[in-house]
Amino acid sequence: MTNWKLILSIGKTHLLTKIKQTSIAALGVTFGIGSYITLVCFMTGLNAMLDNLILNQTPHIHIYSEIEPSKNQPVDMYYGVKNSFNVVHSIKPKLSQKNIHNALPIIHYLNANEKVRGAIPQIKTQIFYIAGSIELGGNLTGINLIEELRLFNFGDYIIEGSAKALENTDNGILLGIGIAKKMSLKIGDRVQVSPIGGDVFPLKIVGFYQSGIADVDAIQSFANIKTVQRILGRPNNYITDINVKLYDIEKAIPLSKKIQQQFNLKAVDIKTANAQFETGTTIRNLITYAVSITLLIVAGFGIYNILNMLIYEKMNDIAILKATGFSGRDVQFIFMSQAMIIGFVGGILGLIIGFGLASLIDTIPFKTEALPTIETYPINMNPLFFIIGFSFAMLSTFLAGYLPSKRARKIDPVKIIRGQ
Amino acid sequence: MTTVLEAKHINKYFKKPVLFHVLKDINFKIEKGEFTSIMGKSGCGKSTLLYILSTMDTDYEGELLLNDELITNQSRDYLSFIRNKHIGFVFQFHYLLADFTVLENVMLPAKKLAEKSLQEIEFDAYEKLRTLNIDHLAKKKASHISGGEKQRVAIARALINNPALIMGDEPTGNLDSYNSENVFDIFKRLSLEEGLSLLVVTHDEDFANRTDKIIMMEDGRIVTNPRQMI
Numbered sequence: 001m002t003n004w005k006l007i008l009s010i011g012k013t014h015l016l017t018k019i020k021q022t023s024i025a026a027l028g029v030t031f032g033i034g035s036y037i038t039l040v041c042f043m044t045g046l047n048a049m050l051d052n053l054i055l056n057q058t059p060h061i062h063i064y065s066e067i068e069p070s071k072n073q074p075v076d077m078y079y080g081v082k083n084s085f086n087v088v089h090s091i092k093p094k095l096s097q098k099n100i101h102n103a104l105p106i107i108h109y110l111n112a113n114e115k116v117r118g119a120i121p122q123i124k125t126q127i128f129y130i131a132g133s134i135e136l137g138g139n140l141t142g143i144n145l146i147e148e149l150r151l152f153n154f155g156d157y158i159i160e161g162s163a164k165a166l167e168n169t170d171n172g173i174l175l176g177i178g179i180a181k182k183m184s185l186k187i188g189d190r191v192q193v194s195p196i197g198g199d200v201f202p203l204k205i206v207g208f209y210q211s212g213i214a215d216v217d218a219i220q221s222f223a224n225i226k227t228v229q230r231i232l233g234r235p236n237n238y239i240t241d242i243n244v245k246l247y248d249i250e251k252a253i254p255l256s257k258k259i260q261q262q263f264n265l266k267a268v269d270i271k272t273a274n275a276q277f278e279t280g281t282t283i284r285n286l287i288t289y290a291v292s293i294t295l296l297i298v299a300g301f302g303i304y305n306i307l308n309m310l311i312y313e314k315m316n317d318i319a320i321l322k323a324t325g326f327s328g329r330d331v332q333f334i335f336m337s338q339a340m341i342i343g344f345v346g347g348i349l350g351l352i353i354g355f356g357l358a359s360l361i362d363t364i365p366f367k368t369e370a371l372p373t374i375e376t377y378p379i380n381m382n383p384l385f386f387i388i389g390f391s392f393a394m395l396s397t398f399l400a401g402y403l404p405s406k407r408a409r410k411i412d413p414v415k416i417i418r419g420q
Numbered sequence: 421m422t423t424v425l426e427a428k429h430i431n432k433y434f435k436k437p438v439l440f441h442v443l444k445d446i447n448f449k450i451e452k453g454e455f456t457s458i459m460g461k462s463g464c465g466k467s468t469l470l471y472i473l474s475t476m477d478t479d480y481e482g483e484l485l486l487n488d489e490l491i492t493n494q495s496r497d498y499l500s501f502i503r504n505k506h507i508g509f510v511f512q513f514h515y516l517l518a519d520f521t522v523l524e525n526v527m528l529p530a531k532k533l534a535e536k537s538l539q540e541i542e543f544d545a546y547e548k549l550r551t552l553n554i555d556h557l558a559k560k561k562a563s564h565i566s567g568g569e570k571q572r573v574a575i576a577r578a579l580i581n582n583p584a585l586i587m588g589d590e591p592t593g594n595l596d597s598y599n600s601e602n603v604f605d606i607f608k609r610l611s612l613e614e615g616l617s618l619l620v621v622t623h624d625e626d627f628a629n630r631t632d633k634i635i636m637m638e639d640g641r642i643v644t645n646p647r648q649m650i
Contacts, residue, residue, distance in 0.1 A: 006531045017519040320515045323476060324529040324577065325504020327497045414471045417511055417589070 007330060010321075011337040018310065022342060025306040029346025029397065030353060032299030033389045036292040037354020040385045042361055043288040045378035047281055054277055056153045057211070058270055059243030060252045063100065063259060066266035070094045099123075103239035106263060110244055115251050120147040121239040123228045129221075130192040130200060131183045138179060138219040140193060142228030151245045161187050161207020171227060172206040178218030180208055193221075193231065201231050212368075299346075300396035307339055307404040318408055319416035332409035339401020340394065347393030351386050423488065424584050424617045425450040430472060430482035432465075442468050443480070444640040450585065453615040455607065457628040460637035467589055469637070470621050474507060474587055475499040487584060504533050508578025512590040515574060516562035522549070522573050523558040530580045541580075548576040552606060568599030575606055586610070588620040592627060604630065 015022045069091045075081060100106065103121060110119035123142035128135040145167050148154035155163050158174060166172045175191060185191055187205055194200045203223065210217055223231075229238055246252060252269035259267040271278060311318070318331055362379040430446040433439060442465045450456055460466045471477040473484065475491060478499070484492045486506060491499065503509075516525045526545040530536060536544070549555040552572045557565055562573065571591060578586050586607075592600035604627055610616045611632070620631070628634050636643050 003532060003534050006528075006534075010528075013519050013524075316515065317517050317519075320517060321528075322500070323474070323503065323509050323511075323515075325500050325502075325532050325581075327500035329497065330500075330532070412476075414476050417515070418467060418471070 003330075004333075007333045008337055011334050011341060014310065014314065014317075014334070015338055015341060018313075021306050021310065025303050025342045026346035026349065028299040028302030029343055029393050030349040032295045032396075033347050033350025033393050034353035034357065035295050036392070037351060037385055037389050038357040038361070039292055039295075040288055040389075041354070041358040041379050041381055042377070043284060044382065044385075045380035047284055048380050049374060049378040051277075051281060053212070054274055055249075055270070056156065058274065059152070060246045060249055060270045061244040061256045061259065061267055062273070063106075063242040063244065063263075063265050063267045064240060065096065065098060065100050067093050067096060067098070099234075099238050099240050100242060100265060103242065104237050107239075107242055110242070110259075113255075115246055115248065115255065117245045117247050118147060118151045119242055119244045120144050120151065121225060122241040122243060123225055123232070123234075123238065124240050125195060125228060125232060127193045127195050127221075127231070129179055129183065130194055135194075136179065136182065138176070138193075138221060140173075140195075140221050140223060140228060140231070142225035143222050144225055152243070157209055157211055158207050159210045161205075163207070165206035166222070166224065169204055169206050170224075171201075171203050172223065173203040173227075174207045174209045174222040175205050176217040176220045177208045177210040178214060179221065180205070182218070195231055198231065198233065203227070296392050296396055299393075300400045303339060303342055303397050303400035304404065306342075307335065307401050310338070311335060311404050311408050314408075315411065315416050318411050319413040322411070322413040323417065328409040331411075332405045335405035335408050336398070336401050339397045339405065343393050343397025343401075346397070347390050350393060351390060354389065355381075355386075422452045423449050424452050424454075424486070425473060425619070426485040426488075427469075427473065428483040428485070430469070430480055430484070432468060432472060432477075432480040442640050443472070446482070446642060448635060448642060450617050450619055452584075452617055453611060454633060455611040455618045455631045456620070456633045456635060457631040458619070458621045458635045458637060459623070459625070459628045464637045465640040466621050466637050470587060470589055470619070473619065474509065475503055504529055505581055506584045508575075508581070508583040508586040510571065510574050510578050510586065510588040510591040512593040516570055516577075518561070518563040520562055521558070522554070522560050522562055522565065525562050525573060526577045526580055529577060533581050545576070545580060548579050549573075552576050568595055568602065571595060571599065571603055572606070575603070579610070583616075585617045585619060588618070588622075590622055591620060592622065592624060600624070600627070 073086075073088050073091065075086050075088060107119050107121055110116050121144060125140055125142075127138055127140045129138050130136075143154070145154070145163055149163055159177065161174070166174055173191060173193070175185060180186070183191065185205055187207060189205050190202045191205055192200050192202050209220065209222060211220070226236065229236055232238065244255075246255065249270065253271055256267040256269035256272075259265065321331055321334075322328070358379050358381060361377050364377050366374060366377040368374065426449045427446050430443055431441070432443040434442055446469060458466045458470065468477070472480050475484075475486075476499075478493075478496070482492070483490060486502060491502060494502070509515075516522075517528070520528070523542070523545055526548060527541050530541040530544065531538075546555055546558065549558055552575060554569055554572050554576070557569060557573070562570065565573070571594075574591075575586075588607075591607075592603050595603065607618055607620070608630070611618055618631075620627075622628055
């Protein structure tokens with residue numbers, strides 16, 4: 001039978017009469033939690049921004065037909081030399097088509113898969129941009145614009161002109177900003193492109209594309225898939241790449257393996273393609289948590305210290321309480337409740353301060369060429385961080401209060417009373 | 421007469437720094453309404469005995485009975501309950517909780533016992549303060565009143581749960597003669613009018629001589645077995 005109301009009222013009185021110490025202890029928690037929230041919101045916001053930079057425009061699975069040498073050379077199949085050691089010099093890649101065989105049925109099949117958010121075709125080809133007598137090498141990618149907009153946020157990277165204009169213009173091209181600068185072109189102008197060993201086609205510029213990576217912007221342009229097929233003189237089932245976006249990025253590896261086996265095509269999943277990127281994210285998260293936990297531990301020691309002092313000062317009170325019938329448990333609960341109150345108040349204040357600071361950072365302008373859609377510093381306000389922060393405040397104050405309060409429980413009142 | 425407290429063959433040893441036999445076969449009884457004092461020279465073990473009787477010190481041999489109930493070897497939580505309900509304490513150095521008001525100090529043991537509602541407890545506390553003529557101090561902080569007043573507040577606190585026994589460890593040791601007299605009168609009145617049993621350790625011979633019974637101790641033994649005083 002623990003009388004919580006009484007214990008809390010005693011704890012409260014102790015805290016209020018020592019309001020300075022109490023505030024310092026609570027502020028320790030507040031700063032710990034506040035900086036944890038700010039830091040983690042800001043860091044994960046940055047991480048998410050960097051992730052999105054890659055993930056938004058990167059397919060979860062990229063399927064294409066790889067030009068590579070045959071794995072089994074004919075000599076290996078010859079029974080006569082089966083048990084001997086064969087060396088073949090100067091292996092050349094096998095002559096195969098660049099496009100994906102039966103691409104349309106494959107796309108259809110993938111779109112029927114319930115894990116797949118969308119599978120869309122692309123045609124990648126090398127072209128020359130022709131400006132007078134100068135030929136600039138580059139890439140032209142034929143895209144299905146509506147699907148690209150839906151799945152890969154393509155619209156974020158069109159800095160001038162509109163996606164709609166490309167959809168409506170038969171011979172339209174979205175020119176990389178780098179090429180446009182080199183050739184002094186503006187929207188509405190015509191640019192002549194020529195595929196390798198092909199004719200010259202004039203295309204109308206309907207917009208500019210900027211990925212944020214200068215090397216890409218200096219060569220890359222986009223046009224409708226049909227336009228590219230026409231430039232290349234290919235039929236409308238000529239597809240070189242299929243980009244797949246999934247609902248769950250974790251399913252990319254197994255599905256890519258399955259596709260590779262099933263269709264005898266090269267299928268690269270996003271994790272393999274961006275392995276170094278994932279390592280960066282992991283390490284950044286690790287740093288965030290290491291710093292946060294350090295802050296919280298420091299705050300925890302502050303509470304431990306102050307509670308220890310409080311117990312030394314309150315030896316008399318402890319002895320009286322015990323003499324007048326409070327059990328050791330009651331006394332322990334009194335001091336535990338003080339620690340928990342400090343943790344609770346400090347934690348809540350910390351959450352508010354963290355929220356305030358994070359909101360403030362969210363309004364600071366942050367303009368960068370590389371990220372056309374970002375205007376302020378990115379903040380990731382995940383409710384989970386607030387829950388973790390608060391739980392840690394309570395946990396650390398619990399631990400910081402436990403040891404001193406356990407000592408208070410064990411104090412022998414006779415020693416204190418007779419000691420005076 | 422009913423026996424409130426009975427000690428049977430109490431022995432106690434201090435183990436540090438060397439083994440020392442402090443209390444040697446202590447036997448006595450305290451009857452209801454009896455005002456008893458324990459006297460003896462410093463170091464004769466009288467305070468040690470008091471703290472064993474108070475149930476706070478459990479490290480002893482022998483048997484202790486409160487209201488004919490054996491309380492030796494009871495759990496600490498139960499002993500806390502017994503102290504709360506049946507025993508009131510008054511110490512030499514007043515021992516109030518400095519951060520609380522006088523009223524809160526008095527109410528605390530009753531709140532712990534939680535047998536009455538808060539209003540009843542507050543009423544009782546005022547009642548006790550009034551009988552000791554200190555009800556005007558009720559709202560003052562315990563650290564802001566004089567020594568004599570503190571001791572009277574401590575007595576009020578000891579009385580709040582209507583205990584069977586009040587124990588005092590030199591309750592007048594730190595007070596001037598006027599306040600000592602005052603405290604003694606209060607004790608005497610409680611014993612006579614309310615039938616309360618009192619057990620007080622004291623150095624003050626005048627004080628002891630006016631009590632009902634003196635237990636004289638020397639070297640851990642009771643030397644003058646209950647000497648009746650009028």
